[in-house]
Amino acid sequence: MPLLESPAYTDADIPDYPQSTPQPLKIIHVGAGASGLIFAHKAERGLKNFELICYEKNDSIGGTWYENVYPGCACDIPAHTYTLPFEPNPEWSGYYSYSDEIQQYFLKFAKKYGVEKYVKLNTAVESATWDESESIWKVALKRKDGTTFVDSCNVLVNGSGVVNKWKWPTIEGLHDFQGVLAHSAAWDRSIDWAGKTVAVIGTGSSSIQMVPKFAETGKHVSVFMRNQTYIGPQFGSNVSNKEADPDAMEPHAAGKHQYTEKEKQRFRDDPDYHLRYRKAVERSVVSGFKMFYRGSETNIAAKKLMQDSMSQRLGDRDDLKKRFIPEWSPGCRRLTPGEGYLEALCEPNVTCVFSDIVKITPTGLVTADNVERNVDILVCATGFHIGYQPHFRVTGTGGQVMQDQKQPNVYASICVPGFPNYFVVNGPRGNWGQGCVMPSHEVHTEYIVQCCQKMQQDDVKSMVPREDVTTQLNLYMDAWHRKHSVWAEDCRSWYKDNEPNGRVWIWPGSLFHHLKFMKRPRFEHYELTYKDPSNIFAFLGNGLTITEEKFAGTEDMPIPYIRKDEDEIWDIE
Ligand SMILES: Cc1cc2nc3c(=O)[nH]c(=O)nc-3n(C[C@H](O)[C@H](O)[C@H](O)COP(=O)(O)OP(=O)(O)OC[C@H]3O[C@@H](n4cnc5c(N)ncnc54)[C@H](O)[C@@H]3O)c2cc1C
Ligand SMILES: NC(=O)c1ccc[n+]([C@@H]2O[C@H](COP(=O)([O-])OP(=O)(O)OC[C@H]3O[C@@H](n4cnc5c(N)ncnc54)[C@H](OP(=O)(O)O)[C@@H]3O)[C@@H](O)[C@H]2O)c1
Numbered sequence: 001m002p003l004l005e006s007p008a009y010t011d012a013d014i015p016d017y018p019q020s021t022p023q024p025l026k027i028i029h030v031g032a033g034a035s036g037l038i039f040a041h042k043a044e045r046g047l048k049n050f051e052l053i054c055y056e057k058n059d060s061i062g063g064t065w066y067e068n069v070y071p072g073c074a075c076d077i078p079a080h081t082y083t084l085p086f087e088p089n090p091e092w093s094g095y096y097s098y099s100d101e102i103q104q105y106f107l108k109f110a111k112k113y114g115v116e117k118y119v120k121l122n123t124a125v126e127s128a129t130w131d132e133s134e135s136i137w138k139v140a141l142k143r144k145d146g147t148t149f150v151d152s153c154n155v156l157v158n159g160s161g162v163v164n165k166w167k168w169p170t171i172e173g174l175h176d177f178q179g180v181l182a183h184s185a186a187w188d189r190s191i192d193w194a195g196k197t198v199a200v201i202g203t204g205s206s207s208i209q210m211v212p213k214f215a216e217t218g219k220h221v222s223v224f225m226r227n228q229t230y231i232g233p234q235f236g237s238n239v240s241n242k243e244a245d246p247d248a249m250e251p252h253a254a255g256k257h258q259y260t261e262k263e264k265q266r267f268r269d270d271p272d273y274h275l276r277y278r279k280a281v282e283r284s285v286v287s288g289f290k291m292f293y294r295g296s297e298t299n300i301a302a303k304k305l306m307q308d309s310m311s312q313r314l315g316d317r318d319d320l321k322k323r324f325i326p327e328w329s330p331g332c333r334r335l336t337p338g339e340g341y342l343e344a345l346c347e348p349n350v351t352c353v354f355s356d357i358v359k360i361t362p363t364g365l366v367t368a369d370n371v372e373r374n375v376d377i378l379v380c381a382t383g384f385h386i387g388y389q390p391h392f393r394v395t396g397t398g399g400q401v402m403q404d405q406k407q408p409n410v411y412a413s414i415c416v417p418g419f420p421n422y423f424v425v426n427g428p429r430g431n432w433g434q435g436c437v438m439p440s441h442e443v444h445t446e447y448i449v450q451c452c453q454k455m456q457q458d459d460v461k462s463m464v465p466r467e468d469v470t471t472q473l474n475l476y477m478d479a480w481h482r483k484h485s486v487w488a489e490d491c492r493s494w495y496k497d498n499e500p501n502g503r504v505w506i507w508p509g510s511l512f513h514h515l516k517f518m519k520r521p522r523f524e525h526y527e528l529t530y531k532d533p534s535n536i537f538a539f540l541g542n543g544l545t546i547t548e549e550k551f552a553g554t555e556d557m558p559i560p561y562i563r564k565d566e567d568e569i570w571d572i573e
Contacts, residue, residue, distance in 0.1 A: 013535050018544045020457035022049040023531075027452065028139055028153040030392070032056035032119045033063015034438070035159030035425040037106060038084065039445040040115035046449040049456065053151070054159075055141060057124035061110055063161055065103040068206075070187040070381075071213035073099040076205060076336050077436040078236050078254075080278045081285055084109065085439050088274055090267030095236070095257035096339070127393040128156055130420060135461045135529070137421065154455070157448055158394075158424040162387045162432065163494075169201055169382040173360040177378050184210060184381040193218045196376040199365055201357065203229050203324075205336045207381035211350070212340040214379075221350045222373055224357055224365070227492060228326035230306050231313075231338035236284040241277060255339035285435050289510040292331050292433065292486050299329055299486065306330045313342040320345060323354050331433070332491035386494045388428045388505055394419060397464075407503065411465035411473060411525065412517065414444060420462040420529075421455075423448045429477060431514045432495065433487060433506040440511065443518045450521050459539045461531045469525045480508035546573040 015021075027043065027050060029036050036054040043052050060066045075082040079097035083089050089105055097105075110116050122144035129138045137156040142148045166185035168174060175181070180191055184206035194217040200207050201224045208231065214221045234254030241248045241259075244266035249257045259267075267274040290298035307325050314320050324345075326332070345352055355367035364374035385391070394402040396419035402408075410416055413430035415423050425448075426432070431440035454460055481488045481504040487495050488504055496502035507514045530536040550573070551557035560570040 009535065013538065015538055015541045017541045018546045018549050019541050020539055021541060021546060022047070022453070022456035023459060024049050024051070025155065025452055025456050026051040026153040027053075027155045027157060028125075028137065028151060029054040029118075029157040029159055030125045030390075031063060031159040031161060031164075032058075032061040032121075033065075033159065033161055033164075034084075034106065034441055035063070035157075035161070035445070036119065037061060037110050037115055038441055039157060039159060039425070039448065040118040041109075041113045042442075042445045042449045043118075043452070044113070044115070046446070047452055047456070050452070052118045053153075054119045055123045055125050055139075055151075056119055056121050059122050059144070061116065061119055061121075062103045062106050063164065065099050065106060067164070068185050068187070069099055069189060070184040070206060070210055071193075072209035073184075073187075073206070074209060075102060075436075076209070076338075077285065078281045080281050081236075081436050082438060083278070085442055088267075088271070088278060090264055090274055092264075093258060095234075095254050095259075125160075125392050127395070128422075129395040130397060130422075132397060135420070155421045155423070155448075155452055158390050158422070158427070160387060160390060160392075162426065162430075163384040164387060165385045165391050167382060167385050169357075169380055171201075171357050171360055173362075174380075176362050177360050178362040179375060180377040182377065182379050184379065185384065191377065193377055195219050197374070198222070198377045198379060199224065199373065199375040200379045200381055202381035202383065203227055204381060204383055205334055206383070208336045208338040208341045210379065210381060212344040215344040215347050215350050218349065221344075222353050222365075222375065223345065223350065224353045224367075225324065226354070226356060227333075228324050229333050230326055230330045230335055231310055231342050232306055232330060232335040233309060234337045234339070236281045239277070239280045239284055244273065244277075255337060282435070286511050289434055289512075291329075293484050294329060294486050294489065303329050310342060315346060317346050320352060324352070326491065328489040328491045329486035331486045332489045332495075333493040334432075334495070383494060386497060386505075388497060390424070394422065396420070396422070408505075409470060409474070411470040413507065414447060414518070415465050417465050417467040417470050420464040423451070428505045429474075429507055431507050431511055435511045440514055440518070443515050447518050447521055454521070454523065457539060459531045459536070460528050462529045463523075463526045465526055477508040478503065484508075 029039050032054045040052060040054060043050060058066060074096045076096060078095055079092035087109055093101060124142050126140045126142050131138050136152045136154055139151050141151060166183050182188060182191060193214050196218055197220045198214045198218045199222045200211055203225045211221065211223055237252045237254040240251045241263055245260050245262035248260055248263050290296055291302035293299055310325050311321050344350055353367060355369040357365050358368050359366050364372055366372045388408045389403050400418050402419060408428040410428045413427045425444045426437055426440055431437060451463060487506060490500050492498055492500045495506050496504055532538055547558065560572055563570060
């Protein structure tokens with residue numbers, strides 16, 4: 001292309017601000033669980049000239065850890081791993097932390113970094129519509145008092161949680177039950193099961209944590225199990241903390257390990273030691289990824305080890321061994337360490353029921369073998385409507401509605417073709433298969449902040465992932481799962497939206513693999529629309545940089561490119 005001879009731009013096309021001066025950007029984040037809090041913190045660190053509101057339907061921040069308070073509710077990833085990677089907590093009371101303690105950790109985090117100011121509680125997002133003429137999202141909201149209003153933003157971040165909308169099972173007569181009917185994710189703390197008969201439906205992670213608690217004091221517990229699952233070993237049961245306190249529990253205690261005051265003091269006083277310990281625990285969690293390669297040596301060995309270990313823990317209960325130990329590989333359904341679960345199933349006051357529930361009566365449950373069991377308390381540990389599609393209506397370009405898509409069409413678990421300036425934290429195909437979600441939540445929020453910086457600094461009005469790139473990426477992911485992964489095996493799990501032969505909705509690779517890909521956006525995978533498509537270099541501005549304007553005429557002017565050695569990273573604001 002020849003250079004134009006006549007001037008294409010006038011003086012008015014050359015802005016008076018320094019290069020890449022951040023232009024105003026308004027962001028709405030849906031939810032104030034871990035995602036909302038981390039995003040607010042990262043936005044404050046990484047963005048200037050922005051406005052952020054995190055709309056939260058509940059009357060508190062915390063998300064999962066505010067809502068889930070069923071008996072025994074805890075993370076089943078070691079506490080020092082279920083921690084924000086940049087925000088260690090020497091105070092964890094035990095190897096696994098219970099729900100209330102995790103909620104306190106997030107409340108403390110929010111206070112420490114002052115991110116509560118971004119949160120608007122008791123306000124649910126009902127729908128979001130992309131206004132093409134203005135390139136903004138119009139977001140419809142409803143307050144708890146029933147009033148509604150509309151807000152708008154340039155960027156919409158969906159951090160409403162993958163396991164947030166809990167579901168009742170579809171069983172005839174469920175709501176005719178006259179005893180106490182409860183769901184694990186909406187637990188009423190006043191329920192007292194001591195001396196009562198309890199039925200628990202489900203064998204997912206929630207049920208696995210509750211059953212030992214009911215078995216301790218309940219008169220009788222019936223567990224309705226229509227599926228098998230692995231109860232895995234305790235992660236990190238080889239990591240000793242004896243250096244901090246010779247009286248610390250043996251590493252193989254893992255799940256039973258309560259940190260002594262001396263251990264916690266060492267974590268507090270010696271951040272380097274604490275960091276080493278945290279890394280050792282994390283290493284024990286993440287270094288086993290090879291077991292998720294179907295048919296690999298590690299996969300076969302892990303399968304045998306876990307089947308043998310379950311068999312041993314189930315003692316002489318051949319009935320349970322036959323019905324409950326899976327044929328498919330460990331990890332196909334989410335692997336849960338399940339402290340005390342198998343032991344509880346063998347208790348004399350616990351009955352495992354494998355026959356399907358056909359109906360619920362006012363007093364109990366009837367199974368396909370025509371047995372009726374009357375119970376005082378009916379607990380549904382039946383999981384969630386998985387958030388593979390947002391639970392609020394999202395309308396993108398050309399009036400397309402995200403929920404009308406047969407399946408989610410997501411680029412790298414973070415954004416969606418046809419829905420500009422929309423991001424989701426750890427969405428479909430995110431990091432849900434290995435380890436803890438905190439590192440990936442951190443990296444996702446940083447990714448979104450980088451996209452916001454790009455928009456603000458390069459005068460980009462909107463960005464949307466390319467459809468062709470997204471299709472190719474998803475086909476690659478499908479092929480990877482077909483070739484390698486245990487998740488594609490014949491089990492039912494929410495990783496496949498509960499379809500045994502369904503598409504696998506988790507990342508095709510390890511946590512490390514996920515973090516490496518998500519560490520920086522590949523803008524070549526996006527279509528960018530500039531604010532002024534006929535003057536896309538307007539951001540070059542007045543010929544100066546912010547650094548020069550900030551330090552003009554002072555002795556403090558940094559000279560970032562003159563440095564001690566080549567490895568020193570430098571940038572110019
Ligand atoms: C019982 C339980 C135990 C778990 N244990 C582990 C574990 O050990 N390790 C692990 O890695 N992960 C675990 N998880 C997954 C857990 O959800 C994540 O670790 C993490 O807490 C997710 O944070 P989030 O902010 O993305 O979502 P959430 O914590 O679900 O927060 C989403 C927030 O969005 C709000 N919201 C939803 N819809 C709307 C709307 N329309 N408008 C406004 N607000 C809305 C919700 O009220 C909620 O506060 C567990 C989940 C459960 C349920
Ligand atoms: N500590 C933790 O880390 C922890 C604890 C709890 C939850 N979580 C997270 O939340 C996710 C969901 O766990 P969850 O246990 O709440 O749910 P889940 O894993 O989806 O398990 C739901 C259970 O309910 C059963 N079920 C559903 N409908 C039924 C019906 N009509 N009749 C009989 N059984 C029925 C399911 O059976 P089928 O298997 O046959 O479908 C399954 O066993 C976990 O995978 C995890 O990511 C984590």
